[in-house]
Amino acid sequence: MFTRHYCVWPEHVPRQLSVPETSLFENLANSARRFPDKTAIVYYDTELSYRELLAEVEALAGYLQHAGVQRGERVLLYMQNSPQFVIGYYAILRADAVVVPVNPMNRTEELEHYLIDTGARVSLCAQELVPTLEPLLVAPGRLERLVVTAYAEYLRKPTDLPLPAELDEPFRAPSLSGAIGWRDALEAGHLPGPHRSMPVDLCVLPYSSGTTGAPKGCVHTHRTVMAAVIQRSLWAQTFSDQVVLATLPFFHVTGMQGGLNGPVYTGSTMVIMTRWNREVAGELMQRYRVNIWINIATMAIDYLSAPDADRFDTSSLTYVGGGGAAMPEAVEARLRRLAGLPYIEGYGMSETIGATHANPLHLPKPQCLGVPVCGVDSRIVDPDTLTELGPNEVGEIITHTPSLFEGYWGRPEETAEVFVERDGKRFFRTGDLAYHDEQGYFFMVDRIKRMINASGFKVWPCEVEGLMYRHPAIRECCVIAKPDARRGETVKACIVLNDGQQVAEADIVQWARQEMATYKAPTCVEFMSSLPRSSTGKVLWRKLQEWERERELATTAG
Template identity: 60%
Template structure:
C-alpha cells in the first residue's frame, strides 16, 4: 500500500474511512428524517426542503415503477442543473434502477448511442432538450420521455439574472410518448420496497476513448458512496455547509461534490443552471456559501471580473476542483481575495470523481494531490508495467473503493483497463505522471488522445466518428491546439470527397448542428491528404505537434 503521503496527511483525518453499507437513496432518506425543514436545495432564490425533496422523489419513483422500470433498468437523465435533476436522480435510485447521466449538450445523433448501448426505455429531460431526444421515441428506441421546464421550480421573485432556459414557461407536450413532469408526480403512485444493495449498479456515466464510441462506466452504490463521503470528510463538511453547485451534474465531479456529498451530510445546495460569474458571486454573498467545487476556468473567470471585490466572499472556506492546472498568478490573486488556496484534485469517470486531492492545510500548486482514503496509487512503466519510484515518470494506476466495476457490455476493454500489481488489480488511468518524495502526484502527459477544453473531456475518435456522417468528408483527424483561455481547443484536419462542395464554414455549421458545443472544432483545416505511417495509420501526433509548434511561432 502506497503510504509515502502519510507524512503530509491532515492530522485531523484518519487514513481509513469506513463507508455506509447502504444505497445512495438511503442518504437522502436519512437527511430528510433528520432535517425535514432544512433547505436541501435553493434554486435562484426558490428553496426546496428535505421533506419536500423526498416526497417528490418517492412520487416520481412510484411513477417510474408503474411504467415498468424495474431493478437494474437504465434510465436516461438528460437535463441541465436544476432541482428536477436531483429529484429524478434519486427517484431512479429509489426505483432500484440505474441513472445514465447524459451531457445536455449532446444532440440527437449522440443520444442514439446512449439509448442503444444501455437499452434504456425511458428518458427524463429538460424542455429545451426535448427536440433532440423526441426522435428516439418515434424510432422505437424509447417508450416514454418525461419532460420538465426549469421555470417550474424557479417560482419565487428574484433579482438574479436568470438564464433563458430558466425563464422559459412550461409548454405542455402534445406528442405521443411524452409525459409532463407535473403529471408524473401527480399520478399518485407509491414505490414498492427499496431493494437496491451496495453492490448493485447505481450510475452509468459515459467515458470515451480511442474506439470512437463512449463507454459506460459501471458504478455501484458503494463506489459512488465512496467519493461522496470522501468529499464531505476531506473538506470538513457538515449539515451547516452551504455548497454552490456550478459544475454540471452529468459530470462526475459536479454530481458528487454538488449533489451527492451535500445530501449525505444533510447540507444545503445552491444550484446554478448556467455558469455566470456575477450571479455566482452574488449567490456566494447572499447565501453565505462555504464550499465551491469548480473547474479552474470558472475560478479564473470570476477573478477576472473587474467588480469582483465589491462582493463579500468571506463565507468561503473551501475552493477547489480541477479540469486543468491552476495558474500560479491566478492562485495568488484568489489567495489575496479570499485567503484561501485553490485545492486541486484528480479523478476520472471511471473513479466517479477524486482519487487524489491536495491536503487543505498543505496544498501544492499545479499538483494532483495525494491519494485519499483507502486509495492505493502507483506509477508504472508504460512498456513493462514495472513499478517506478520517486520522480520517475510513468502511467498513474489506482485501486480503491471508488474504482468502477468495468465498462458496460465491454469485457475486453474492461480487462485491458486493469493490471495486476502486488496481488491486486489496479486501474490504468492513461495519464502520465510522477510523485515526489512526500507522495504528491503530478501529471505530465496523457497516454490517450483526450483533449481537455475548459475541463470538458473531448475524445478525438468520437468527434471523428461524428464528422464521418457528413457526406462531403472523406477523412477527418481531430487534434488539440493551444488555447490561452480554455487550455486546449479542438481542430479538425479534413480531407473532402472529390466532388464535395462544402467549405470550412459549411463544415463548421454542420458540426454545430450535430454535436455538443464543446466538441465542435474551433478550427477546420482542409487538407489534400493526411500523413500516414508505413502501416497506414493516420499520424495524428505529427499533426498535433505541428499545430502546437505553429502556435508557438505565431
C-alpha cells in the same frame, strides 16, 4: 501500498475507508429524517426543504414503477442542473433503477448510442431538449416513455437575479405519444414499493468519452459511488451546516459528487445554477453565505479574472477547489487575495466516480494533483513494462480505490485492457502520465496520447501551458502540435489575451524561448477570442488539434 504521502497526511482524516452497507438513496432518506425543514435546494432564490425534496422523489419513483421501470433498469436523465435533476436522480434510485446521466449538449445521434447501449426505455427530460429526443421516441425499439419538465416550474418566487434563457420558457404540456408532464407524473398518486437496492447493485452509469471510439458506460454500484462520497466528505471535512455552490454540471462526476451527492449525504444546502454566469455566482456566494465551491480551474479563472470580482463578499468561503486542469499560479494568487484561500486541486475520472487524489487542506502544492485520499493506493509505472517507478520519474498512474468501477458496460475486452493486478489488488490504468515527489504528491505531465514529438524530443503540452501562464498578457492557453517538415512536429500555442492587452506573436515566441527549453517553446502563436470548451468547461484541445490538421491538409492540397 503506496505510503510515501503519509508524512503530510491530515491529522483528523482516516487513512482507510469504511463504506456504509446502504444504498445511495438512503442518504437522502436519512437527511430528510434528520433535517426535514432545512433548505436542501436554493434555485435562483426559490427554496426547497429536505422534506419537500423527499416527498417529490417518492412521488416520481412511484410513477416510474407504475410506468413499468424494473429493478436494475437503466433510465436516461437528460437535463441541465436544476431541482428536477436532483429529484429525478434520486427518484430513479428510489425505484431501484439505474441513473444514466446524459450531457445535455448531446444530439440525437449521440443519444441513440446511449439508448442502444443501455437498453433504456424511459427518460426524464428538460423541455428544450424534447426535439432532440423526439425521433427516438417514435422509432421502433427505442424510447417508450418521456417525463418532461420546464426549469421554470421550480421558480416559485420572484428573483432579481439574471436568469439563463432556458428559465424563461413556461411549461408546455407535451403532445407526443408516451410523454407526460413532470407535475402530472408527480401528482398521479402512485406510491413506490419497498426500496430493495443493495450496495452491490448497479447505481449509476456515467459515460466516459475516452480517447478513441464511442463513449463507454462506467459501471458503478451503490457501494462505489458511496465510497467516493465518503472520501470527499472526510477529506474536505464537510458537515450539515455548510452551503455548497453547485456550478459544475451534475451529469459530470465532479459536479455529481461535489454538488449533488455530497451535500445530500451531509444534509447541506445546494445552491444550484443552471448555467454558469460569474456575476450570478458572485451574488449567490454573497447572498447565501456559500462555504464550498467545487469547480474546474477554467471556471475559477473566469470568475477571478473579472475586474470587479472583489465587489462580492466571499468571506464565508472555506473551501474552493476542483480539477480538470492545473490552476495557474497567478490566478491562485488572486484567490488568496480575494478570499484568503488556496485553490485545492484534485484528480479523478468517470471510472473512479470522483477524486482519487487531492491536496491536503493544510499543505497544498500548486499545479499538483495532490496525494492519494482515504483508501486509495496509486503508483507510477512504466507504461510499457508496468515496472513501478520512483520519485520524480515520469510514468503512467495506476490506481486502486474503493470507488473503482466494475468495468465498461457490455465491453469485457476493453475492460480487461485497463486493469492490471498488483499485490493482490486490481489497479486501473488511467492513461495519464505523471510523477510523484519525495512526499508523495502527484504531478500531471500529460495524457499518453497527447505528447508532441519535436525532433525526437518529447514535449508535454500541459507543462508548456503552465509555463506560458507566466506571461502577464495571457489569460488562457492551449498547446497543440503543428506539423513541421523539418522537426516532424513543432509546438503551437493558442492564446486568449487578458482584456485590454495587445502583444505581437513574435514577442510571445521570443519570450517563450527565454522561459523554457528551445524544443518546448512554441514556434508559432494563434490569438483567439475564446478557446473551445466542453459542457463542463474543459478546453477541447482535441478540437483545436483537429482544426490545425484540417488547415494543414487544406494548405498542402492547395
